[in-house]
Amino acid sequence: MSRPFHLAWFTSFKPPAWRSPWGGVSGEEWMTGEYYVSMVKQLERAGFDFIMFEDSSLVSEALGGTAEMDLKHGLHSPKLDPFPLLPVLARETEKIGLIATGSTSFYPPFILARVMATMDHLTGGRVGWNVVTSSQDIAAQNYGIDKLLEHDERYVQAQEFLDVVKALWDSWEPGAVVMDRETGHYADHTKVSPIHHEGTYFKVRGPLNMPAGPQGHPVICQAGGSPAGRDFAAQHANAIVATNPLLPRMKEYADDIRARAERLGRDPDEIRVLFHLSPVVGETEEEAWSVWRRTYGMEDPLQVEQTLAILAAVTSIDWKQFDLDEPFPQGLTTNGHQSVLDDLMARNVGKTLRESLTERAQMGPQTVGTVAQVADRMEQIVEDTGIDGFLIRAETGLSHTRRYIDSICFGLAPELQRRGLVRTDFPHATFRDNLLAF
Numbered sequence: 001m002s003r004p005f006h007l008a009w010f011t012s013f014k015p016p017a018w019r020s021p022w023g024g025v026s027g028e029e030w031m032t033g034e035y036y037v038s039m040v041k042q043l044e045r046a047g048f049d050f051i052m053f054e055d056s057s058l059v060s061e062a063l064g065g066t067a068e069m070d071l072k073h074g075l076h077s078p079k080l081d082p083f084p085l086l087p088v089l090a091r092e093t094e095k096i097g098l099i100a101t102g103s104t105s106f107y108p109p110f111i112l113a114r115v116m117a118t119m120d121h122l123t124g125g126r127v128g129w130n131v132v133t134s135s136q137d138i139a140a141q142n143y144g145i146d147k148l149l150e151h152d153e154r155y156v157q158a159q160e161f162l163d164v165v166k167a168l169w170d171s172w173e174p175g176a177v178v179m180d181r182e183t184g185h186y187a188d189h190t191k192v193s194p195i196h197h198e199g200t201y202f203k204v205r206g207p208l209n210m211p212a213g214p215q216g217h218p219v220i221c222q223a224g225g226s227p228a229g230r231d232f233a234a235q236h237a238n239a240i241v242a243t244n245p246l247l248p249r250m251k252e253y254a255d256d257i258r259a260r261a262e263r264l265g266r267d268p269d270e271i272r273v274l275f276h277l278s279p280v281v282g283e284t285e286e287e288a289w290s291v292w293r294r295t296y297g298m299e300d301p302l303q304v305e306q307t308l309a310i311l312a313a314v315t316s317i318d319w320k321q322f323d324l325d326e327p328f329p330q331g332l333t334t335n336g337h338q339s340v341l342d343d344l345m346a347r348n349v350g351k352t353l354r355e356s357l358t359e360r361a362q363m364g365p366q367t368v369g370t371v372a373q374v375a376d377r378m379e380q381i382v383e384d385t386g387i388d389g390f391l392i393r394a395e396t397g398l399s400h401t402r403r404y405i406d407s408i409c410f411g412l413a414p415e416l417q418r419r420g421l422v423r424t425d426f427p428h429a430t431f432r433d434n435l436l437a438f
Contacts, residue, residue, distance in 0.1 A: 004438055005382045006272055006389030007413065007422050008097075009043055009051045010241065011036075011400070014079040019302075022403040031080060033088050039405055040089045043096060046413035047423040049435055050097030051089075052130055052221060052241070052391065053082035057106070058139035062312035064320045069309040073302075076313055083115060090123035095426035097435065099128035099221050099239075104161040105154060106134060106143045109202055112161075113168040120213020125430035128219030128239065131232075133158050135336040136316060151338055155228040160199045162220075162236055167195040169217055171207030187211075215430050225339030234260035234271070238435060241391055243276045244343065245365050250275055251385040272388040272435060277364040277378070278399070279392065281407050285369045292368045295399045296358050307357045310395075315341045324354040363393045375415045382421075389422075 016035060018027025026035050040051055059077040060070040070076050082100040089098055100119075102112050112129070119127045133154035134140065140148045149157060176191035195206035223241040224233035233240050234257050244250050258268035280295065282288030298304050308319045316336030322329050328348035334341050348356040367377045378390065392408055394400040416422045428434045 002379050002383055002419075002421060004421050004423070005378075005387070006049045006274060006435070007047060007416070008049050008239070008274055008389065008391045009039075010054065010276060010391040010393040011051065012054050012079060013082045013085055014076075015074040016400040017394075017404075018074075020399070020401050022401040024402065026401070031078075033085055035402075036085065037089060037092050038402070040093055040096060040098075042405055042409040044093045046409040047417055048096060048413070049389070049423070050099055050128065050219075050239070050431065052099040052128075052239075053085070053101060054130065054132075055079065055082055055101035056134075056136070056139060056313075057103075057142055058136055058313075060136070060309070060313040061138060062136075062316055063309045063318060065318065069305055070313070073306040073309060075306065075309055083119070086119055086127055087122040090126055095434065096126070097128055097219060097431035098123060098126055099130050099219065101130040101132055103132050103134040104158040105140065105145070105148060109161050109164040110168065110204055110206075110208070113165040113208055114210065116165075116218050117169060117208065117210055117213050120215055120218050125214030125432075127213075127215075128221050128431060130221040130223075130241075131158065131162070131236070132223070136313065137335075148335065151226065151335055152228045155232050157201045158232060159235075160201050164195070164197050164199075164202050164204050166217060167197060168204070168206055168208040169212040171195055172211040177211055215432050219432050219435060225337070225343070229339065230257060231260055231264070233257060235264045235266060237271060238432065240271060240273045241276070242273060243340075243363060245363075246347070247365065247381060247384050249343075250365075250381070250387055254385060254387045270436065274389045274391045275364055275385075275387055276393045277367060277390040278394060279367040279374045279378070279408065279412060281369065281371050281374050281411050283370070285373065288368050288370065288374075298354065298357050304354070304357060306395075311344075311357075315344075317341070319353065322353055325352050327351070328353050328356050363395075364390075371411045371415045374412055375419065375421070378416070379419070379421060 015030050016026040017023050029035055043051055056076050059067045061067050063069045086098040086100055116129050137147050171193055173191040176187050178185050178188050192207050197204045219238045220236050221239040222233040222237040224230045240257060242253050254273045257273055261268040261271055280288050280292045282291055312319050314337050316334045317332060328351050330345050332341055365381060367374050394404050417424050426434045
């Protein structure tokens, strides 16, 4: 029997696929959070370990130097802050983990530490923080920063940020809250201490003005792809998000992360490496391929526009300057997601830009077919690569509908559960303990 693996879902607090025939009223109701409330209930029943909300705070002008495509397709705007959504989702569920994104380039460490500790209390120990360094100058300018630090220096800043945040979470010792009715002491002042941090980027006195939550340190999630990013993820993350359609590269990444963790003095078993996957399932293989062609085939000019706009925002490159039917451009550089750009160039040598878009939209290895066929494929991927699981991803403008969620939660996930490949329960009280249970 194959070893069990983890399922999670990667999404954003933004409009689902409202233009789809299966979009219903999602385009109007998503801002209330109700779409995500119903979604997270299904995920919990289906054995998903967590839902992760990526985030950004810009209206992108990366494609064509204008915000038209970003706003037309609802890519980076409108997008709501996921942090306040997590306690709402927690009230409607019992065990599933809930991760929101916060940037080390924009948040003050004290505020981030306090927000995460507060949410850990509100959710009973079920939150995580997706640590990002941010990659767009246009976002930085919303915070009074003209230009972001260079790529690797952003990770130096992030390292100091994590050191500060963790020190703040630890500034209340275990047992600091005594609630002694006789002496009238709520907290013991000898167990609450300033951190007196003075570093290159941050100066924070501390202590945090509240005790850490049930997990102590909430689950840390990260998506390091470059050498600096991989070191950072290997040192701090409990869950690592990665993307690649090629199984040898998936295996190389997972092995590399674990080797880096060991070199940094960390137990690799404290880390779960999950890769993006966009499975398409149907009652028959023919039906599944029909859905795939409509969703990812790039026959619709609007799909081409949307995918180019996403790619432009991620890489900080205006892809409109290139002919779609010419070879994929090489030798490009960026201060954005350099590892994403390097991987795109390497994988698309000899392909046209148009041909590359289908792969980019789908995210991860191609998994199309009946429930049994897709389950077979996922099981084999885990066996061949040694990864720890998958982050299901549906691009919001293309496939993120209640119907797609149903196909995964009521079709694919039960088949994986019947095979003993994903969890059927959450035996522990906190997100961290459930995530690291296997």
